[in-house]
Amino acid sequence: MGMPITVEIVDAPDAEAAIQATFDYFTAVDAKYSTYKQDSEISQINGGLSKEKWSQEMREVLDLCAQTQQDTKGFFNIEHNGKLDPSGLVKGWAIEQAARRLRNRQIEDFYIEAGGDIQVEGLNTAGEPWKIGIENPFNRHEIVKVLRISGLGVATSGTYIRGQHIYDPHAPDKSITSVKSLTVIGPNIYEADRFATAAFAMGERGIAFIETLPGFEGYMINNKKTATYTSGFERFVEKTNV
Amino acid sequence: MRTTRKVLVAFGIIGVFFAYTFALRGQKTTAVFAPSGQKTSGTQSSSGTTGSSSSNSSGSSDPSSGSSSSGSSSGGTTSTYKDGSYTGSVADAFYGNIQVQVTVSGGKITNIQFLQYPNDNPNSQYINQQADPMLKQEALQAQSANVDTITGATDSSMAFVQSLTAALNQAKA
Numbered sequence: 001m002g003m004p005i006t007v008e009i010v011d012a013p014d015a016e017a018a019i020q021a022t023f024d025y026f027t028a029v030d031a032k033y034s035t036y037k038q039d040s041e042i043s044q045i046n047g048g049l050s051k052e053k054w055s056q057e058m059r060e061v062l063d064l065c066a067q068t069q070q071d072t073k074g075f076f077n078i079e080h081n082g083k084l085d086p087s088g089l090v091k092g093w094a095i096e097q098a099a100r101r102l103r104n105r106q107i108e109d110f111y112i113e114a115g116g117d118i119q120v121e122g123l124n125t126a127g128e129p130w131k132i133g134i135e136n137p138f139n140r141h142e143i144v145k146v147l148r149i150s151g152l153g154v155a156t157s158g159t160y161i162r163g164q165h166i167y168d169p170h171a172p173d174k175s176i177t178s179v180k181s182l183t184v185i186g187p188n189i190y191e192a193d194r195f196a197t198a199a200f201a202m203g204e205r206g207i208a209f210i211e212t213l214p215g216f217e218g219y220m221i222n223n224k225k226t227a228t229y230t231s232g233f234e235r236f237v238e239k240t241n242v
Numbered sequence: 243m244r245t246t247r248k249v250l251v252a253f254g255i256i257g258v259f260f261a262y263t264f265a266l267r268g269q270k271t272t273a274v275f276a277p278s279g280q281k282t283s284g285t286q287s288s289s290g291t292t293g294s295s296s297s298n299s300s301g302s303s304d305p306s307s308g309s310s311s312s313g314s315s316s317g318g319t320t321s322t323y324k325d326g327s328y329t330g331s332v333a334d335a336f337y338g339n340i341q342v343q344v345t346v347s348g349g350k351i352t353n354i355q356f357l358q359y360p361n362d363n364p365n366s367q368y369i370n371q372q373a374d375p376m377l378k379q380e381a382l383q384a385q386s387a388n389v390d391t392i393t394g395a396t397d398s399s400m401a402f403v404q405s406l407t408a409a410l411n412q413a414k415a
Contacts, residue, residue, distance in 0.1 A: 006391065008272040015271035023273070116394040124390050125270045135394030136382065143385045143392065158395020181395045211376055221382065231376040238387070 003091075003115040009102070010109035010125050018105055022098050022112065029094045032058070035085050046083045064194075065089050072198035072209075092155055092193020095119050099189070112189075117155040119189040131238065137180040137221055144227070145183075145219060146238035153189025157182050157200035182206055183219045185236060192216070204228075322349045323413040346413050 007022050009015040032041045032055075041049075041058055054062075065086050068076045078086045095112050099119040102110055109122030111130055120130040129150040133143035137158060147154070158181035182200045186192030195216060199206030207228050210218035217233040323346040330344065345353040 006272065008270060008390070010270050012271070016273075019271060019273045111391060113391050113393075116392070118391055118393055130391070131387070131389045133385070133387065133389035133392045135392050136384065137395065138382075139384075140394075143387065143389060144382045146385050146387045146389060154393045156393045156395045183393055207377060225382045226379055227382055228377050228379050231378070233378075 006111075006113040008111050009107055010122070012105075012107045012110075014105065015107075018102055018107060022102065025098050025101065026094060026114065029090065029097075033061070033086060033090045033094075035083070035087065042084060042086065061086055061090060061093065064093065068194045068198065072195070075201045076194060076198035088197040089190075089194050091115055092117055092153065092190045095193075096153065096188050096190035117153070117189055117193050119153045120149050121151055123150065134183050134219060135181075138225060144221070147185070147236045148238050149185065149236055153186050153192040155184050155186070155189060155192040155196040157184075157196040178204055178222050178224075179206065180221045180223055182210075182221075184210060185217045185233070187215050323351065325349065326413065328412045344413060351413075 005023065005026055007019045009018060012018060030040075031037065034040045035042055035046070037043060041055060045054060045058070062078075062084070065076070065078045068089060069078075076088065078084050078088065091114060095114050095117060096119060098112050099110075099121060102112070103121065109124070111118055111120040116135070118132060120132070124130050129148040132147045132149055132154055134145040134147065134156070136142035136144045159179075179200060182196055184192045184196035184199065186195060195210065195213065196218075199209050199218065202209055204220070204222065207218050207220040207230065210216050211230045217230045217236065219227055219229045219233055221227050325346050325348065328344045328346070343353075344351055
């Protein structure tokens with residue numbers, strides 16, 4: 001992963017130890033699943049490591065990837081150029097695992113954010129649901145939406161993840177280039193992340209896919225600076241905008 | 243900048259670790275954990291010290307700057323911060339810029355704020371009819387609000403850390 005991670009904990013006596021444990025956990029996840037690390041388990045698997053040597057956790061994660069591929073009719077696919085890269089699922093999965101570990105410490109009010117994906121629990125320091133801004137993909141120091149969320153996951157997929165080839169005007173699938181970002185709210189960050197990844201791959205039809213999923217809402221921004229959102233999305237929007 | 247960011251992603255080495263507490267209704271502990279090799283993008287003159295009230299936090303350690311356990315470049319010394327309000331340098335978040343303002347009170351970080359720059363509203367766009375009647379559409383509209391965190395598809399959080407680092411460097415006693 002190699003991305004910055006932010007953890008905020010409210011009113012817990014062991015907050016600093018819990019935060020350190022969270023960072024240690026992400027370090028371990030990165031060591032195992034990063035395709036940029038030559039000695040990671042996933043790199044060894046891509047190098048031909050025999051299946052009986054795969055760890056139990058890796059098998060479970062790859063099973064989740066296969067399940068997500070089914071659930072998204074193939075739009076979620078971890079195989080690229082003959083190699084496996086589960087990072088589209090591991091990020092949300094790892095945040096959710098880390099959140100679970102904080103809840104096991106009886107920590108109730110926190111958020112964990114990694115690479116723009118967030119799991120929020122409980123209330124912020126002001127005693128209110130966590131206030132989350134959706135970044136303007138056209139202007140990074142702007143927010144285009146303010147959400148109030150507790151006990152859910154928020155993931156945003158965008159062209160950054162797919163790389164610069166998205167901007168190639170000769171790309172065969174022009175529908176993908178028209179979606180700048182897709183934010184998905186789901187029951188937890190694992191679910192939100194895997195469906196945000198797949199829905200983004202569907203281009204402008206992705207938001208309609210999110211609409212079909214009970215318990216999920218989405219906010220899609222296209223290259224015309226127009227947002228399309230699901231029918232239940234507004235209940236998360238902050239009521240008063242300053 | 244793009245190449246530098248790829249290198250950071252490629253190595254994913256642990257770098258700077260921040261922790262601070264916030265004494266208001268409750269104690270908030272936040273830490274940001276970033277790949278090493280983070281370069282502070284220069285310093286800006288601070289906006290001057292402000293009168294500060296003493297922090298009510300208890301049982302908290304001084305904010306530490308330095309490496310975490312997995313080994314990285316910066317040293318592991320703790321340091322205290324001078325009271326005041328400090329503005330980090332503008333950091334490139336690839337699609338745009340981020341600037342962070344840090345407030346130190348009682349030697350501890352008491353507030354971190356994204357500086358928002360007002361911008362013209364996007365021109366109203368022709369909104370196409372959607373085939374799916376359940377979906378709704380709207381033009382993007384900039385919001386002016388302080389939020390707890392931001393969701394986005396970029397490495398903007400890395401730019402946040404860069405700007406935060408620059409601000410904290412000014413604040414060190």
